[in-house]
Amino acid sequence: MKSLTCLCIAVLVALTAACSHTTGMISPPTLQRLDYTSALDQSERQFFVYLPTGYYSDPDRQWPVLMFLHGNGERGNGRDELGYVLNHGPLYEAWIQKKDLPFIMIVPQLPMFGMDEHADYLRDRKLSDIPQRMPGGVPARPARFATPQPMDGVAAPESMADVPITLPNGWDRIETDLISMLARVEREYQVDSRRLYLTGLSYGGFGTWYIASKHPERFAAIAPVVGWGHPDLMAPIAEARLPLWAFAAGRDRVVSIEHFYPGLNELETLGHPAVRFTNHEDMGHDAWVRVYQSDDLYQWLLEQKRPER
Template sequence: MKKPLFFLTVLFSLIVQARAQQTPGKFTIEINYLLALPEGYAAGTAKKWPLVLFLHGSGESGNDLEKVKVHALPKLLEEGKKFPFIVVSPQSSGFGWDAEQLYRLLLDIKKKYRVDDDRVYLTGLSMGGFGTWSLAARHPETFAAIAPICGGGNPEEAWKMRYLPVWCFHGAKDNVVPITASQRMITALKPFRSEVKFTVYPEAGHDSWTETYNNDSLYTWLLSHSRHQFKPVTLSEKQLSSREGLYVSGKDTVVITAQNGGLMAKHGPHTTPLKAAAPDIFYWAEKLPMDVEFTKEGFVLRRDVEERFRKIK
């Protein structure tokens, strides 16, 4: 039996009304921060400046930016110290730091101010030390060097920071964050080609930041670094041809051939040119920590994840 016209009309009206109830909206996350521009910033419009992102500890969290000024760089700035770089000191509204929110904050700062992309540095204390390790592991391509203080991270992610200079600090008598939290990260980094420094204050407790930030050698060390960039080297035909072959990892296969003074990696329909940075290290993006490291058994492919390939012929 056919449905009455009145029933169909009402049904159509209900459907239209239901659809009309959907309206666009937007959720915005706000991050409050302190900003300090160096002397001379306003004098020109072309010069780009280094930037240091500072992450505070848990005691300074909340919605009052004055709390951020009680330690480290914000405190020194409040006392009149002048730095030759931009200082950005965000405030966490809760416990912990969200790496992706901090990354989006950095992108916004770069749009608004003249930031030298190759000289962006990251440091933090306690909760901010944990935040430093976390953000650096998530976006190692962003920073030129990092200085985590009395924090810790995930040692399994240390390989992502293999090209990132690290100067870590901790108090030997820290009873809030044990020194082993930093030691694990340093131990995990050392097998890689990393510049790693670890300063332990024998008599310091949790406050290992006051002495650290009062020492200008930290800032000299930070500013001595620029963002990692692979430097191409020339290898002999014999060195290149020794890398040729078929490599497998699970169901993935990669064919490596020597061409034009480098290597070509064929993976399915995709072919990627690889340049040499060392006899056993090849890369395909100068400023991104993505590389192929050859071993006796095959090679390790490091991008977002680490994947090992075995040479079968």
């Protein structure tokens, strides 16, 4: 049954591409689920691949790739729970809000790793709450988090010696899976390999720093959102001169802005020439809503291209 389903999807995609190419029509965006076996525990999982408007109607075009790492609230089993990753970020903007974003997107799902045992907001989720694409329009955006606290920026900590490099049970645990997804999409799709980008919010912001530090040569730019990077991760990023744009929020009581500065200052100390940092002082932890809703980040990403090797 699984093979038959995959065959039907392949035929449908081929027919759509042929029709678009011969009639001059612009192909609509599509959202695919790709199967994979996790290198961590051999579990069978899936990840999303988003193909933008015009992908099938222009077979000679090479597209930039944007990998997105979600936050802690969107974890799941990579099967029936994969839809939770549609709640936020660039895929939410492109697929649910129908924002015209010219990227192939790779959107995986972080396993639970036992986090649901002590997090009510993970245990109490409902699959029925996953946002759905509407044929005739777009759904209303959810209300933003309440942030009644005053703006009160504080000084950077003097030492990061006791702060862990990554969050527990984070994206570092499936590093091999993420790089394999990226390599697979490069092989199987129309990809501009000099324009591979990485972004993530909250837990995914921490993951963005980590993955970039381990594979700085893979990416043309990174954009961690409301997730700071540990100073010990910065040397490979600085050496690669990897362009980055980090985002924090002044009213954030989940990820404090004071922890951003040591890593960013370390990059400058190491001579990194392309450090960009924006603090949304009036926003709380969900500053990612503004960041991904705006065109600014996407335009900046598209301006970045990895040098020829």
